[in-house]
Amino acid sequence: MSDDLEPMTPCEGVEMYLDHRRGSLHERTIQSHHYRLKQFVEWLDDEGITNLNDLSGRTVERFFQYRRKSGISETTIRGNSYTYRAYLQYCEAIEAVPDGLGEKVLIPELDKHQLSRNHDLRPERIQSILEHYRQFEYASRHHVILELLFHIGCRIGALHAVDLRDYHPDEQYLEFVHREPETPLKNDVNGERPIALSEDVVEIVEDYRQVNRHDVTDDDGREPLITSRYGRMTVSAMRDIVYRMTRPCGYGECPHDRDPESCEAMEPGLGSRCPSSRAPHDVRSAAIMHMRSLDIPARVVSKRVNATQEVIEDYYDERTPRERMEQRRQTLEVLQ
Template sequence: MTKLEPISAEEAVELYLQSAEGEKAASTVQSHEYRLQHFIRWCDKEGRDNLNELSGRDLQAYRVWRRKDGNLTTVSLRGQLATIRAFLKFCERIDGVPHRLHEKVELPDAGDGEHRDTIMEAKRAEKILEHLSQFKYASREHALFLLLWRTGIRVGAARGIDVKDVHRQRDRVELIHRPETDTPLKNAKHGERYVTLTSHTSKVLADYIDNSRHSVTDDYERQPLFTTAHGRPTISTLRRTVYRVTQPCFLGECPHDREPEECDAEGYKGGATCPSSIRPHDIRRGAITHFLLNDVPEQVVSDRMNVSKEILDKHYDKRTEEQKAEQRRGFLNNL
């Protein structure tokens, strides 16, 4: 049996990152560094000075602690634990932890049942938008993802927008129920409304219309905002766009340690099968939570997102009770 050499979490992480710099993309290394800082923090809290003594039971304790500490979704936790697994595999090679310890890191299943609790987190959304703005500015991907995140509208509503529904001068889009021409709104006439935009979002949409949009009409001679070369895209096409831009490999990283050329989930066709991709409705859920966390009144969110307060509270508001309490404190401190 190989004799282990004592090593602290901080020293092991430093060696792992140095090794990864020559093997992985810079963005991946940065992501792993961020995730492993939480592991170092846990080791300090638990008094784990030597990784030689790490066990499967310790890894389970870390998993439980990290989920609660970060209030993580299943998909986020899976990404965090995948990094821990890769890190421990490296530690095995340098005789820092017991042989095959990495196999005791169980990754949570990110199947359809788990997806119901997932949301697009604000930091992740902004990272995707930064990438799109730099490398695919005013593309359909950029315009669609930006609109969904900044407004929280449903992907079906986005599909039904026509060019004339984008009011550039007033920084807003108009959502209209048009079932007779294949673009109904979920709540029919009750879903019709104006949705205001920031000046930045309005400009991106305008630049997309002027430079990237295919100059086509749909089967009803309408001019859709979002297009393919053949007309108005199906909802499935727009969903695939969302799946693709939310895949970590779209940003040049993979928390699942897969090689893009060997991964069945990579790209537009396989995006839905990636454990870390996000559904359009998860963007809506995340956007609503983000608005609420930034103290936008619930009634305003309810009206803007076209969702009743009861449904908002039950299915969309993913704030923790602690977050709600701290927000209430901000309103009550001066009373």
Template sequence: MNLEPIDPETAVELYIAEREADTAASTIRSHRARLSHFVRWCDERDIENLNELTGRTLHEYRLWRRNDGDLAKTSLKCQMDTLRVFIRFLGTVDGVHPNLHEKVRSPDLHPGEDVREVMLDSEQAKAVLEYLERYEYASLPHVTLALLWHTMMRLGAARTLDLKDYSPEDQCLAVEHRPETGTPIKKGSQGERLVALSGELCMLLDDWLRDQRPDVTDEHGREPLLATSHGRVCKTTIRRYCYQYTRPCAISRECPHDRDPETCEATNSGQFSKCPSNVSPHAIRRGSITHHLNSDVPETAVGDRANVSQKVLEMHYDQRTEKEKMEQRREYLGNI
């Protein structure tokens, strides 16, 4: 068949342009980053026309990527899966043979290999929120971390909230997909939902809105619920709060790593993530989901509230041991 010459950089840009119309910006960034390694590999091997790709050269890339910087098996799978989608696209625009994508091999993962177990446990979450309630009540870090823990929201969903999305009368929050004004959510409109709030969390939100929230709008004229003096809180700020306040020393607890707070680099602003004990926003979400499951909240209710399917819930978020699950089932059997 007749193929049209195309260089790696142009091919990636065509692919990205094709995906941008119906793909979240975060996914686009991930795909671009993964494919940047393929472009680098092509450059090192003087591959200027992707028409030349074969099953053998793609296998050589896989071996190169696997050995490049001790890449984890799960990360290699993500990169090869993205490459397969990319090669499939090229086959539709006469860049490579239409069936070449079938020769892109991706590692097989055994059950559990693609699951991260890092999470914020309920005891640590309680300690963090108690510290914030006592010393930084109704501050932006306090409201943000309380919201993430109690609602199991993703970082992006919490950031998209506006004042009008909070109903103190109904004690709930409306999560909406608004990509046209800069706040898309994962799963798009399928991720929209109402999230019930406790009376305690509503009281915290009310105090934040009355006493501390800056009177600001974002660049689209919307009034963000989580706001700084500059407008809507950014994702990096939310991540910084998570890393900052889940450090044991930040909440007056002893360092489990025998580090001296006076010299530890993780005590410096901008380096909080270097603490071995702190966690990311996603680990807070995972911990909260596990906490709700351990508290006998039905899996369907947890899944709907957290906007996650039953399969993904069991595979990626439920950190209960098999014995814990058995004992919870025993409680139900006792009522039969």
């Protein structure tokens, strides 16, 4: 430990780091950082490390190894490692950890094959779930949330932000609008865009709006598209709906030999505890993969889902080289 360092507990460091970042990050992102750093702090406590001065590159690597042994995917570890690096770089600046520790956070290297194959929620499974809801819970709030997430490929926060005024059924499109501070988009104004909707999806949303949508306003007097009885649904409530909808027992048999009467994942707010349930981001990934399987150009998908073309091409295209060739052949038939 360097004599130049000021003693500080991991919890104090996290609190200062989050306060420092509040001016530059959305509250939703702050919450994500808090969750990731909480896991790091809890591990340090279990290891008996109570002073940030005592951290080293070896400590951080041991934490990553612990995460791997706990079953955390390499993709998740890679994504979270950027938060740990930023946190430790801040701790360097306030003289709580040794100089250079932030740069010793090694970001795991993943090849494109690992990244593209990380998406285990297949488009076909989403389509099966939607068929179930179109038949048995048509135009319900649950149905509309999943229908729009899969049709658009948007983030859950973007759908949460949509107002009735942003939805244009006659012209068959809706808009994503960045409105600080209540309903920000992940990429601020760069995430704003109009999104074309199919005739079938508009019909479903219209039936929801006219029959099942609660005629309420949120705390700011705005009329959300997706509502609860009390106003705009929270992002966490919408996320929980997706977890519940992707439980296999909701539309078939449980593949885990669990009794639905006693399964903890059937409890309110605990849908994520089902091994087969999936998050809204997984639905977004499935939607992007579906678009690419239809040979929709990456530049078009990029604009629709608000992601870079490079990411779309590298990580969301699971077609084999042969499948791509056959689709190009169909496009090039005009040359014959």
